[in-house]
Amino acid sequence: MKKKYSTLFTVLQFAMILMFALFLRMFVLTPVEVVGISMEPTYHESDRLWQSSLVSPKRFDIATFPSPRDGKRIVKRIVGMPGDTLRMENDQLYINDKKYDEPYLAEFKKALTDGMPLTTDFTLENSAAGPARVVPDGKYFVLGDNRRKADDSRYFGFVDEEDIVGIVYFRYYPLNKIGVQ
Template sequence: MKQPRSHLVRELVEIIVLTLLIFFLIRLVVQTYQVDGQSMEPSLNANQYVLINKVAYIFKAPERGDVIVFHYPRDPRVDYIKRIIGLPGDTVRIDSTHVWVNDKLLDEKAYISAPVNPFAKIWKVPPGQYFVLGDNRPVSDDSRYWDYVPKANIIGKAVLVYWPVNKWQFINTHSDTFAGVGNQ
């Protein structure tokens, strides 16, 4: 009589341990993030949930157009979500309505809400840093105001909107917008 009961307890413990192990392994690879605010509209809306690939940049560097979640450089307790525009070594130039990367004018109509920049400026992206912009330029707090995101601050690449279910979609990196932008 005692043997079946101990067998059941052992199986329950094994199931619990295996479940916890799987949970922690998944948390090492993926993370969820709730979009807060309007800075990524129309691509992402407030209160949508996205899946973050935390291992995307282990074997491959971030690319222009990737939407990333990162620790805000001025307060690492706060996480932001933005689109990478400039890579290390790039020169990013803006005027009131346009963005150039390495002297190539970007055609951003596919993903920005409005081509608005508050000032004209040129940035030379330092090694190990990334220049990011929100898709909703009129309201986005981004690299135009506080410069760069260190690679160490990047949590991962946003890959999928999974909530609400009727808005399920893979996140578009708009790689065609950045085609032909060479390195400097």
């Protein structure tokens, strides 16, 4: 009788461990691979990241979601939150008419030698998100960090909140860049 309960207890323990591991894999340690150059210099082709779907998106978080073009998971920076107005003037981001620094682009901007801005001027109205003047409820405006090469909300419009798969919080490859993001 004791052996029967011991075996049952072991099976229950194993099931609990398995369920916990699946929970971690699905919601906390979900791996993502960067494809393309749209997030350079922050992330490069084949960087490996972990994301969590348990975190609510905040401004300047890096989110993953299916591309409106082909459904493949892509990585972009959330710039516009619901209710925001956005514009870019002379390579300066304005959110709700307030200047915002983008320190993650400073090194990239400094390396430009052609005299052209990293980000061309835009407003919500003259982007693919137009004719909206503000980011609607339940939607986000995203930009790639490599603004000259990024396919982002300027070209495909807003991203629905329910389409956001997760928020990136850790890079685990390449090993020389490992760390919390």
